[in-house]
Amino acid sequence: MSADTLAVQVRAEDHRWQRDQRQAAYQAMLEADLRLTGVIGTFTTSGGSVVTDESRGLITTARGEVYGAVTLIEITGPQQVRTAAGLLLDSVSTLIAFQPVQRAxxxxxxxxxxxxxxxxxxxxxxxxxxxxxxDLDDSTADDPGIE
Incomplete structure (x- = not known):
């Protein structure tokens, strides 16, 4: 095996490893965010929200998972995803600040x-x-032979 071939293989493995790390971080973010908004939604109704020690604990745990996921994204990047994760984190903070939600x-x-x-x-x-x-719709939109 030539040195050039080996170098190409090493770069490909590095790229695959980086992509796997990013995918895990992004998935962790989405799962943690969905868990947090689910917890908040459980305690919020059209009449406001009920905050108990249990709900506070669940929200705190879920918020910690979101922060952990954002930390992974800050490490793995790229910048466009870091920015989107930061905006989502700010939004999480806004949702939490509303707790307990008053009727008004x-x-x-x-x-x-x-x-x-x-x-x-x-x-x-x-x-x-x-x-x-x-998305398949994006990649096949101009190809009339693909339905």
């Missing part, structure tokens, strides 16, 4: 939750781009 704040909280969902979608898109995934 329900509409504001609902807007913040919709914004959070938009930011989650942006994060997911940035992650997909960074990993090299392209």
């Amino acid at each position: 704040q329900v509409n504001q909280w609902a807007r913040a939750l919709r914004r959070h969902e938009e930011l989650r979608t942006r994060f997911r898109q940035a992650a997909r781009e960074a990993l090299g995934y392209v």
Whole structure:
């Protein structure tokens, strides 16, 4: 095996390892975010929210998972995903700041939750781009032979 061939293989393995690390970090972020918003949603109703020691503990644990995932993303990058993760983290902080949601704040909280969902979608898109995934609709839109 030539030195050039070996160098190409090493670079390919490094690239695959980096991609795997990024994918794990991005997946951890999405899972932690969904867990956190699920926990918050469990305690929030149209009449406001009920905050108990149990709900505070669940929110704190889930928030820690989100922070841990963001830390991994800060390490693995790239910048576009770091930025999207930072915006999502800021949105998490906004959602948590509303707890407990008072009856008068329900509409504001609902807007913040919709914004959070938009930011989650942006994060997911940035992650997909960074990993090299392209939607089939995007890649086949100009090819009439693919349905």
